[in-house]
Amino acid sequence: MAEEVSNKQIILKDYVEGFPKESDFMFKTSKIKLKVPDDCNHAILVKNLYLSCDPYMRSRMSKLDDNYVACFTPGSPIIGYGVSRVVDSCNPNFKKGDLIWGMTGWEDYSLIKSTEGLFKIDHTDDHVPLSYYTGILGMPGLSAYVGFYEISSPKKGETVFISAASGAVGQLVGQFAKLLGCYVVGTAGTKHKVDLLKTKFGFDDAFNYKEEADLNAALKRYFPEGIDIYFENVGGKMLDAVLLNMKLNGRIVACGMISQYNLKEGESEGVRNLFSIVAKQIRMQGFLVFHYYSLYPKFLEFMLPLIKQGKIVYVEDTAQGLETAPAALIGLFSGRNLGKQVVRVASE
Numbered sequence: 556m557a558e559e560v561s562n563k564q565i566i567l568k569d570y571v572e573g574f575p576k577e578s579d580f581m582f583k584t585s586k587i588k589l590k591v592p593d594d595c596n597h598a599i600l601v602k603n604l605y606l607s608c609d610p611y612m613r614s615r616m617s618k619l620d621d622n623y624v625a626c627f628t629p630g631s632p633i634i635g636y637g638v639s640r641v642v643d644s645c646n647p648n649f650k651k652g653d654l655i656w657g658m659t660g661w662e663d664y665s666l667i668k669s670t671e672g673l674f675k676i677d678h679t680d681d682h683v684p685l686s687y688y689t690g691i692l693g694m695p696g697l698s699a700y701v702g703f704y705e706i707s708s709p710k711k712g713e714t715v716f717i718s719a720a721s722g723a724v725g726q727l728v729g730q731f732a733k734l735l736g737c738y739v740v741g742t743a744g745t746k747h748k749v750d751l752l753k754t755k756f757g758f759d760d761a762f763n764y765k766e767e768a769d770l771n772a773a774l775k776r777y778f779p780e781g782i783d784i785y786f787e788n789v790g791g792k793m794l795d796a797v798l799l800n801m802k803l804n805g806r807i808v809a810c811g812m813i814s815q816y817n818l819k820e821g822e823s824e825g826v827r828n829l830f831s832i833v834a835k836q837i838r839m840q841g842f843l844v845f846h847y848y849s850l851y852p853k854f855l856e857f858m859l860p861l862i863k864q865g866k867i868v869y870v871e872d873t874a875q876g877l878e879t880a881p882a883a884l885i886g887l888f889s890g891r892n893l894g895k896q897v898v899r900v901a902s903e
Contacts, residue, residue, distance in 0.1 A: 557590030557643075563877050564632040564662040571616040574817045574888065579616070580633075580881040587664050590643050597646045598668045601639035603659055604903055606877075607689035608884040608896035609635060609723070613816040623843055632660040638676070638688045639665070640903075646670055654678050656688040661880055663900065674851060683862055684871075685903055690723050690895035691869040692858060698844045699727035700854045702808045705847070706840055707784045711736040714778055716797065719788035720761065721748040721870075723895035724810055728786045729758050730867050737784075740777045742793075744890040751893070755868060770796035781805070789814045791824040798828040801837050809841035817888055870894030 564583045571579050591598050612635055615627045627633050637659040641649050649655065649670065657673035659665045667673070676688055683692065690696060702724070703709060715732040717725045720741025729752065732739045741752045742764045752761035760777055767773040774782070774796055781802035787794060790812025801807070815823055832839060861867040872892040874883040880898045887896055 557588040559586050559588050560664070561585075562587040562663050564660070565877065565880055566631065567616060567627045567629050567633050569629045570618040570626075573819050575613065575616055575885050577881045577885060582878065587666075589664070591645045591666065595645060595666065595668055597670065598644075598666060599641050599646050599649050599670060600643040600664065600666050601655065601659060602642050602664055603637050603639045603662065603900045605638040605686045605689050606659075606661055606880055606898040606900055607636040607693065607695075608880070608887055608892070608898065609694070610811055610813045610816060610887055612884060613888065632662045632665075634658055634660055636689060636694050637900075638685055638693075649673070649675070654685065656693050661877070663877065672845065672848065683859070686871060686873065686897050686899070687862075687869065689897050690871060691727060691862070691867070692855065694844055695723035695895060696727060696858060697847065697851060697854050698810055699724045699731065700857065701844060701847045701850065702786060702810050702842060703728050703731045703784075705850070706842055707786070707806045707808045709735055709737060709784060713737050713783035714781065714802070715739045715784045715786070716774070716778065716782045717741040717786040717788070718764075718793050719743070719811075719813060720752055720758070721756075721894065722788065722892075725786065725788055726752075726756050726870065726894065727867070729756050732784075733757050733759075734861075734866065748890075748893065751870065755870065764793065771799050774800040784808070786810060787812065791815060791826075795826050795828050798826070798831040798837070801831060801835050803835050805835060805837045807837060807839040809839060813888065872896050874898045876900070 562585050566581050566583050591600050614622050638656045639659050641653040654676040655673050715737045717728050719725050721743045729739050739758045741758050741761045743749050749761045749763050752758040782800050783802050785797045785807045787809045788811045791814040872894050877900050883896050
C-alpha cells in the first residue's frame with residue numbers, strides 16, 4: 556500500500572476582477588497517496604520545492620475567452636512554474652528522484668498527467684541554487700534571452716531602455732545588453748530598486764518612474780538621441796512616451812504589460828502615439844516564451860558559464876512556506892518584490 560500524506564493546497568475561490576486580494580484564495584488540506592494511480596499512464600507525482608510568482612498569472616485569475624494560456628479553475632489549486640522532485644513515475648522519461656522544472660500545482664504534492672513542457676534539471680555539476688530554475692535558468696531567463704537576442708536584433712553600441720527593469724526578466728535583459736556593449740537605462744518604482752540597477756546589475760543609468768511628472772521629458776534626458784531597443788514590460792503611459800523617443804528603425808520587444816493586468820474590463824489605457832511606428836519605421840513584436848522552448852538547451856549553454864564566471868548576477872525575493880504564496884503573488888502588482896519572487900515550499 557502506498558503511503559498517504561496530507562497535501563496542503565492554495566485554491567482560487569472565484570474569478571477575480573480588478574486588483575487581486577489574499578481573500579480571493581483559500582487554503583485546503585487534502586490527502587494524497589505517494590504513488591501514481593494505475594489509470595494515469597505516463598503521469599508523474601512530484602513534491603514541490605519552489606514555486607514561481609509571475610505577472611502572467613494575473614490573466615489566469617480572470618474569465619477570459621481569448622487568453623493565450625488557460626484560465627485557472629475556481630475551486631481547484633492554481634498552477635504555475637515550479638521546481639519539483641519526482642516521487643513516483645509511470646513515465647519512462649522521468650524517474651523517482653529526478654529534479655524538474657515546469658508547470659505544477661500550488662500544493663505540497665502534484666500529480667502531473669501531461670509532462671509536455673517539463674525539463675529535467677541536471678543539478679550535479681552546475682553549482683547554482685535550485686531556485687534559479689524558477690527564474691534565471693527557467694521561464695524568466697529564457698524570456699530575457701529570447702526577447703533580447705532572438706527578437707530585438709541587438710548591435711554593439713545601441714541604446715536600450717527597459718521598463719520594470721529590476722524584475723525577474725528586466726534585470727537579465729539589462730545585463731545581456733551591457734555584455735554586448737550597449738548603453739542601458741532602466742526604470743523601476745523605488746529608490747532602492749533604482750540603486751540596485753546601477754550598482755549591482757551594471758546599468759549605465761536608471762530612474763524612478765513614480766518621480767517623473769513627464770515621462771516623455773525624462774526619456775529625452777536619458778536618451779537625447781533616441782532609443783534603439785525598448786524592452787516592454789509595463790505598457791500604458793510608459794509605452795506611449797517611449798514611442799515618441801524611439802530612433803528610426805527602432806525595435807520594441809513586448810514581453811509584458813503589467814500596468815494593464817489589474818484594470819477592469821473596458822479600462823485599458825489607450826496608446827496615442829502609435830503613428831510613431833509608421834513615421835520612424837519601428838518594429839514592435841510580442842512573443843510567448845513557450846513557443847521557444849526548443850532553444851532551452853542553447854540557452855543553458857550560454858547562461859551557465861556566465862553565472863559561474865560571475866558575469867551575470869541575479870536577485871531573488873524568497874517567501875518561506877506555501878501559506879505565503881498568495882501574498883507573494885499579489886505583491887508583484889504593487890512592486891513589493893525585489894527581484895525574482897520565489898516561494899520556498901519544502902527543503903531540497
